[in-house]
Amino acid sequence: MQVRRLGARGAEVSRLALGTMTWSRDTSVDEASRLLGAFVDAGGTLIDTAATYADGGSERVIGSLLGGSFSRSEVQLCTKAGVRRTPEGGVIDASRGALLDTLDASLARLGTDHVDVWLVHAFDPLTPLEETMHALEVALTTGRARHVGVSNFPGWAMARAATLARAGVGPAVTQVEYSLLERGIEREVVPAAKALGMGILAWSPLGRGVLTGKYAHAIPADSRAASDHLAGFVEPYLNPRAAAIVAALSTASEGLGRSPHEVALAWVRDAPGVASAIVGARSAEQLAPSLAAEDLVLPDQIRSALDDVTQPQIGYPEHR
Structure with missing residues (x-):
């Protein structure tokens, strides 16, 4: 698997990352081991998780695997903090104490003394950004994280975070949703990342699974859209616009002799x-098409056609 530099200051990472949101909840330890084995065998290195995934269960599964069948040196770990679970649901809290306490708990679950990438999971409008950035600086200077960054931040907040950071300890990466169904980051986040030298980790490159075509005619009983805890995650893309994009993607895929899964992933990855594009397969079988896309380079005319069909609304003040 090819590797790329994670922004101007980041390490080299595999251009495909393994997402683990379902681990310990929908994906058992045994199945997670199969997933990780297939990913590592294909040359993948970057594993993405978060303190809130399955209330820490995802990190515990990763820790158990790295303490057993797999070596810590084989992988790069990316985790996130900044969301607290309460009886009423998740609460964004990017205060210094909450972030650092969460990081320490993540390290304990993962069974390691550091993560390769540590991200603030979401922008917190109530905590001064200076305080949030100080927590990231502490993580770097104490060796608990090799690189730091943000996730789901608007472009202006990314720029402000970089401005507040001392030289050498600024955010190196931003993690955002990006797919043929969600191209909103092209308005300001992508230009900001380029200007700031930040690498982009794209989550849900398959449009929360919709771009695979599995929902074209019905909702499969074993799909995310049929589960109690993930139905709301998929539902925003079960609409006529998404259906039209899936149809265009299917036409392009047929012309290439590849699957819609592979084409949608290659579009984001490149x-x-x-x-790096983060794929969140629940089983080794679901991961296989993502690994199979490694050799796929989309012809310019196919990329251009998909660009036209999925073009986001961009106007003032980005374009005039």
């Missing part, structure tokens, strides 16, 4: 600024 988009400007993207360092």
Whole structure:
């Protein structure tokens, strides 16, 4: 698997990352081991998780695997902090104490003394950004994280975070949703990342699974859209616009002799600024098409056609 630099200051990472949101909840330890084995065997290195995934269960599964069948040196770990679970649901909290306490708990679950990438999971409008950035600086200077960054931040907040950071300890990466169904980051986040030298980790490059075509005619009983805890995650893309995009993607895929899964992933993976695309397969069988896309380079005319069909609304003040 090819590797890319994670922004101007980041390490080299595999251009495909393994997402683990379902681990310990929908993906058992045994199945997670199969997934990780297939990913590592294909040359993948970057594993993406978060403190809130399955209330820490995802990190615990990763820790158990790295303490057993797999070596810590084989992988790069990316985790996130900044969301607290409460009886009422998740609460964004990017205060210094909350972030650093969460990081320490993540390290304990992962069974390691450092993560390769540590991200603030979401922008916190109530905590001064100076305080949030100080927590990232502490993580770097104490060796608990090799690189730091942000996730789901608007472009202006990314720029402000970089401005507040001392030289050498600024955010190196931003993690954002990006797919043929969600191209909103092209308005300001992508230009900001380019200007700031930040790499982009693209989550849900398959449009929360919709771009695979599995929902073209019905909702499969074993799909995310049929599960109690993930139905709301998929539902925003079960609409006529998404259906039209899936149809266009299917036509393009047929012309290439590849699957819609592979084409949708290749489009994101090779988009400007993207360092790595995160795929969240629940089983080794679901991961296989993502690994199979490694050799796929989209012809310019196919990329252009998909660009036209999925073009986001961009106007004032980005374009005039």
